[in-house]
Every structure is written in C-alpha cells, then in structure tokens.
Amino acid sequence: MLTALSCFALIQVQAQNLYMPRDIQKAFNKGTRQADGNPGKKYWQNHGVYNITITALPPDRNIKGTETITYENNSPDTLKRLNMKLILNIHKPGVPRFGDASPDYLTSGIQFDKFLVNGEPAKIDWAGASTNMAVSLKKPLAPHEQVKLDIDWHFQISLESGREGMIDPTTYYLAYFYPRVSVYDDYNGWDRLPFLDGQEFYNDFNDYTLTVNAPKNYIVWATGTLQNPAQVLQPEYVKRLEASMTSDSTIHVATATDLAKKDITAQKDQNSWIWKANDISDMAVGISDHYVWDAASAIVDDATHRRASMQAAFQDSAADFHHAVQAGRHALSWLSRNWPGVPYPFPKMTAFQGFADMEYPMMVNDSHTDDIQFSAFVQDHEIAHTYFPFYMGINESRYAFMDEGWATTFERLIGTDEVGAEKADQFFKDFRVDRWIHDPATSEDLPIITPSSELRAGYGNNAYGKPALSHFALKDMLGDELFKKALHGYMDRWHGKHPIPWDYFNSMSNLSGRNLDWFFNNWFFTNYYIDLDLQKISKAAGGYTANIKNTGGFAVPFDVKVTYTDGTTQTIHQTPAVWQNNQKQIVVNIKTTKTIKTVTLDGGIFMDANEKNNTLEVK
Ligand SMILES: [Zn+2]
Numbered sequence: 001m002l003t004a005l006s007c008f009a010l011i012q013v014q015a016q017n018l019y020m021p022r023d024i025q026k027a028f029n030k031g032t033r034q035a036d037g038n039p040g041k042k043y044w045q046n047h048g049v050y051n052i053t054i055t056a057l058p059p060d061r062n063i064k065g066t067e068t069i070t071y072e073n074n075s076p077d078t079l080k081r082l083n084m085k086l087i088l089n090i091h092k093p094g095v096p097r098f099g100d101a102s103p104d105y106l107t108s109g110i111q112f113d114k115f116l117v118n119g120e121p122a123k124i125d126w127a128g129a130s131t132n133m134a135v136s137l138k139k140p141l142a143p144h145e146q147v148k149l150d151i152d153w154h155f156q157i158s159l160e161s162g163r164e165g166m167i168d169p170t171t172y173y174l175a176y177f178y179p180r181v182s183v184y185d186d187y188n189g190w191d192r193l194p195f196l197d198g199q200e201f202y203n204d205f206n207d208y209t210l211t212v213n214a215p216k217n218y219i220v221w222a223t224g225t226l227q228n229p230a231q232v233l234q235p236e237y238v239k240r241l242e243a244s245m246t247s248d249s250t251i252h253v254a255t256a257t258d259l260a261k262k263d264i265t266a267q268k269d270q271n272s273w274i275w276k277a278n279d280i281s282d283m284a285v286g287i288s289d290h291y292v293w294d295a296a297s298a299i300v301d302d303a304t305h306r307r308a309s310m311q312a313a314f315q316d317s318a319a320d321f322h323h324a325v326q327a328g329r330h331a332l333s334w335l336s337r338n339w340p341g342v343p344y345p346f347p348k349m350t351a352f353q354g355f356a357d358m359e360y361p362m363m364v365n366d367s368h369t370d371d372i373q374f375s376a377f378v379q380d381h382e383i384a385h386t387y388f389p390f391y392m393g394i395n396e397s398r399y400a401f402m403d404e405g406w407a408t409t410f411e412r413l414i415g416t417d418e419v420g421a422e423k424a425d426q427f428f429k430d431f432r433v434d435r436w437i438h439d440p441a442t443s444e445d446l447p448i449i450t451p452s453s454e455l456r457a458g459y460g461n462n463a464y465g466k467p468a469l470s471h472f473a474l475k476d477m478l479g480d481e482l483f484k485k486a487l488h489g490y491m492d493r494w495h496g497k498h499p500i501p502w503d504y505f506n507s508m509s510n511l512s513g514r515n516l517d518w519f520f521n522n523w524f525f526t527n528y529y530i531d532l533d534l535q536k537i538s539k540a541a542g543g544y545t546a547n548i549k550n551t552g553g554f555a556v557p558f559d560v561k562v563t564y565t566d567g568t569t570q571t572i573h574q575t576p577a578v579w580q581n582n583q584k585q586i587v588v589n590i591k592t593t594k595t596i597k598t599v600t601l602d603g604g605i606f607m608d609a610n611e612k613n614n615t616l617e618v619k
Contacts, residue, residue, distance in 0.1 A: 032186040037507030048206040055213040069149040079141040083190040087176035095130040098198040104160035114152035131195040171288035200396035203281035224277030244295035254293040256316040284360035286352040298329040300336040301343035309348035318368040320375035324351040327376040359385035384410035400452040405467025436461035470523040476557040486511035528553030531609040555579035556606040
C-alpha cells in the first residue's frame with residue numbers, strides 16, 4: 001500500500017514538472033539557479049565599468065566615441081574570446097534584418113579607429129561584422145580576472161530615426177551607440193543572437209560615466225544623474241532644474257522664448273555634459289537646440305519620502321508632450337504604490353519626443369500624437385518597463401514576454417485608475433487581445449515559452465497580450481494580496497540579476513505556497529487559446545449544473561451569468577482554479593431555487609474565440 005502510494009505520488013510530481021530545455025537544466029544542475037526559484041548559491045553574472053566620451057556636433061552627422069571598458073569575469077569559466085554587441089550595425093546594407101530598410105536608414109555602421117585589449121591592438125574583423133563581433137584574447141580571461149578595452153569608433157547617425165537616429169537636423173537621439181561586451185551567462189554562454197530590428201536587448205548591469213560633448217546652445221538629456229549642471233547651464237537654468245527636484249508642479253526649465261535667446265547653456269564652443277549611473281543596463285542620450293524642457297518630481301517612496309525627477313524634452317508645438325511631466329509624475333507615483341507597488345528604483349525619468357515608442361533606462365522616446373490620452377497610455381507603458389526589463393535584468397531577445405507581458409499588465413492596471421475599468425478593459429481588449437484571439441494563424445498560438453528569437457509573425461501576441469492575460473489569470477486565482485506577495489518576492493530575489501522564465505515559475509509557486517506548475521504549463525507551454533463552450537444546463541439537486549468544455553484550453557477565469565425567468569440576474573465568478581484537475585471539461589453548480597431562463601459565459605478581457613457557443617437558453 002505504502003509503495004503503491006509513493007509511486008503514485010512520484011508520478012504526480014513528475015507529471016507536473018515543467019518542460020525544461022537541456023541548456024537550462026545544466027544551469028540548475030550547476031547550482032546557479034535553484035528549484036525553489038531563488039538564485040543559486042553559485043549564481044554569478046559579469047560586470048563592466050564603462051567610461052565613455054561621445055562627441056555629437058549637429059547638424060554634422062558624424063558621431064565620435066572613445067571608451068574604456070573594464071570587464072570582470074565572475075564566471076567559473078576561462079574566456080578565450082569576448083563577444084561585442086554592435087547594435088548600430090543594423091544600419092549596414094546587407095546585414096540580416098526582419099524588415100526592409102529605406103536609404104535614409106542605411107549607414108556604414110560602426111567604424112573602429114582603435115581597439116586595444118590590455119593595451120595591445122586586437123585582431124578584429126569589424127568591416128565584416130554585423131551586430132556581433134568576436135574578439136580573441138591573446139591571454140584568456142580567467143575567472144575573477146579583468147580585461148581592459150580601449151576603443152575609439154565613429155559612425156554616422158541615420159537620417160531615419162527608429163529606436164535611435166536623427167529626429168530632425170538638430171535633434172539627435174543616441175541609443176546603443178557604443179560597443180559593449182555581450183552578456184556571458186550561466187545557461188547560454190555568450191549571447192550571440194543577432195539583433196534583427198525586431199527583438200530587443202539583453203545587457204549586463206554596468207557602471208557608467210558618460211561624457212557628451214555637444215555644441216553650445218544644445219541641451220543634452222541622458223540616462224543617469226547630471227554631474228556638472230553648473231558647468232554646462234547658465235545659473236538661472238541650474239536654479240530652475242534644481243527647483244524641479246522638489247516641485248510637484250511643472251517647472252518650465254527652458255521655454256521656446258528662453259531657447260530663442262540662446263543663453264541657456266554655457267557659451268563655450270562645446271560643452272561636456274557628464275552623466276553617471278551605476279548598476280544600470282544601458283545609457284541613452286537626447287540632444288537638441290530647440291526642444292523645450294519641462295521638469296517636476298514625485299514622491300516615489302513613502303517610507304523615505306524619496307523623490308524621482310520627471311523631465312520632458314519636446315517640440316513646443318506638441319500639445320501632448322506639454323502634459324508629459326504631470327502624466328509621468330502620476331505613472332511614477334502610481335506604479336511605486338500600486339502595481340507592481342515597488343518604489344521607482346531610479347532617480348529620474350525623461351520623456352523625449354521621437355519616433356520610437358520605446359523604453360530605455362530612465363528614458364522613454366515616444367511619438368507625438370494628437371490624442372493626449374493615448375500619448376499618456378504609451379508613456380505609462382514605457383515607464384512601466386522600468387521594472388521589467390531594467391530593474392529585473394530580463395533577456396528580452398530570448399524571452400520578450402518576461403518584460404512586455406508585465407508592461408502590458410501594468411498598462412491596464414494604471415489605465416483603470418486613469419480612465420476607469422470599463423474604458424481600460426475595452427481598450428485592452430481592442431489593443432491587446434482582439435487581434436490575437438480572432439487570428440487563427442498557427443504562429444499566434446505557439447507556446448509563449450517559444451524563444452522570441454524563433455518567433456516572427458507570432459512575436460507580438462506571444463510577448464504582449466498572451467503573457468499579460470496569464471498574469472491577470474494568476475492574479476484572479478491567487479487574489480491580489482497573495483499574487484502581490486509572490487510577485488514582490490520574485491522581484492526581490494531577482495532585481496539586478498538575470499532571471500529566466502523558470503525562475504519566475506518556481507518563485508511564484510514557492511512564494512505563494514502552491515504548486516502552480518499545472519497553471520504555468522497550461523499558459524506557457526501549450527498551443528492553447530481561449531474558447532469556452534457551454535454545452536448543457538441540467539436541473540440538479542439544489543439548482544442546476546452547467547457543463548462547460550474548454551475547447552481552447554487556456555485556464556481562464558470567467559463569469560457564469562444567469563438570467564432567471566423572474567427577470568433577476570446572478571453572476572457566479574469562476575477563477576482559473578476550476579481547471580486544475582481537468583483542463584478540458586468541468587461542471588459548474590448553480591445553486592438556486594429559481595427557474596433559469598438563460599446562462600452566458602463571459603470571460604471579460606479573456607475574449608472568447610467563438611462566442612456563439614457561450615449562451616444557452618433553458619427551455
Ligand atoms: Zn513594451
């Protein structure tokens with residue numbers, strides 16, 4: 001009896017284990033990650049100290065850079081080579097990319113003028129490199145040793161601005177503008193996935209000192225804290241910027257009238273703007289001679305009363321951007337206190353007008369729209385990315401759902417506060433769910449866990465809508481309190497590190513005290529979609545029973561909406577827990593003494609692929 005029982009128990013446990021690719025298994029076996037969701041005792045990640053100087057003299061399109069990188073190998077492996085990321089090479093003619101490239105997008109990419117490894121010239125084939133470049137090390141880099149790189153490079157900023165580029169002849173947005181060492185990690189070694197202009201990024205947490213040389217009368221905005229405002233700005237503007245650090249109301253640091261006077265910056269030929277940020281995954285820079293500058297700040301931590309600066313740089317004619325600072329203050333404050341409910345982890349955020357609709361650490365680059373509410377929605381989404389991928393070091397190029405899924409979750413939650421639940425839910429359905437659930441294409445129903453690098457047409461829905469729905473389903477099942485406790489625990493364990501999906505799954509089970517493998521298997525490892533089929537309503541003792549088939553397969557929450565013959569109605573909510581034992585077919589009891597007229601299954605934001613079989617009339 002005992003033997004039979006334990007065999008049965010063992011089979012149950014094994015049956016519930018989530019599929020784990022063999023390279024991921026190796027990391028768990030090596031002890032860098034733990035089955036309870038914690039970083040393993042042998043967890044490590046590599047680190048770099050970047051000292052970068054970049055010179056941009058608009059309207060000259062040539063950008064010159066010089067940097068030293070001190071890269072530390074914290075891994076137990078001896079590295080015979082480094083892999084460099086040269087993201088800007090996406091502009092080179094002929095490199096592989098997902099989309100087309102217009103002539104205005106093409107440039108000759110990164111040109112190296114110097115590349116020294118520990119003071120000696122390195123053999124590099126930069127002319128042939130796309131977005132990855134290997135650098136052989138004469139002396140292999142042993143564990144716990146450092147290597148020093150001295151690099152000079154230049155490139156032309158592209159005329160067409162996507163995630164970076166020339167916004168107008170005297171406004172530049174610089175991102176991914178410096179050669180960096182790729183991530184070397186415990187489950188994949190060197191990250192050599194090419195950047196194809198579709199997926200996003202994967203970066204180590206580094207310490208940066210960035211100097212931006214720009215002509216006088218050009219203002220520079222960047223990731224990090226400006227070290228020398230008094231050297232680059234005239235005293236009046238230093239005063240206004242300083243005042244914004246304690247001001248709830250928007251301070252116009254530089255207006256169009258101020259800009260016209262051309263005395264905002266120090267009047268040297270070139271000013272050197274120095275920025276610092278530590279333990280950050282990237283730096284981005286905006287430069288303009290005609291963008292106006294707004295700033296204020298918001299308390300993001302009630303315990304310490306710490307404020308975060310919210311700034312905006314934009315064309316004076318962009319009505320939506322005149323709201324950017326106050327909308328941003330609301331986002332910083334709301335996200336800090338509600339969802340995820342973790343104090344905004346950085347000292348500032350800058351909204352820069354461009355064409356990217358994209359997040360960068362401490363910066364967003366968003367397009368101007370005529371719809372002020374939509375602009376705020378996009379800005380909320382990009383600011384929400386601060387937590388995922390920047391506070392949590394997500395591998396976006398492989399697991400895009402680990403950051404886009406959360407940004408999409410938070411965007412609906414903050415939207416509920418801003419425009420009300422009804423409007424936020426309708427928008428979420430239209431914008432995030434409808435285009436997936438009514439698209440029968442095979443690629444849309446690929447499992448969410450599919451590496452982002454292998455997705456093409458199915459990338460969007462598998463990165464945004466579907467994982468966001470999984471988070472809402474889990475929140476519904478666990479309840480807000482337990483869901484938040486587990487989410488906070490996961491964030492606490494992994495911020496500043498590189499979590500992978502299994503760390504999330506394992507942490508949520510471990511921290512909620514429930515084995516959620518069945519739920520994660522259902523949502524992340526299957527080709528399921530959403531389609532409930534209300535098959536039968538039967539009279540039963542104490543009321544009725546409803547037979548429901550889960551045709552689509554996802555473990556969704558839903559409402560059973562009952563209308564009685566006397567005209568009254570009743571809504572019975574079902575959490576995803578109803579699918580734990582049988583994910584294909586369930587029976588829901590409807591306790592009542594009244595006579596039912598109709599029953600409808602309503603999933604709300606969990607839109608049903610076929611609503612025709614969701615209602616039954618009882619005759
Ligand atoms: Zn996003």
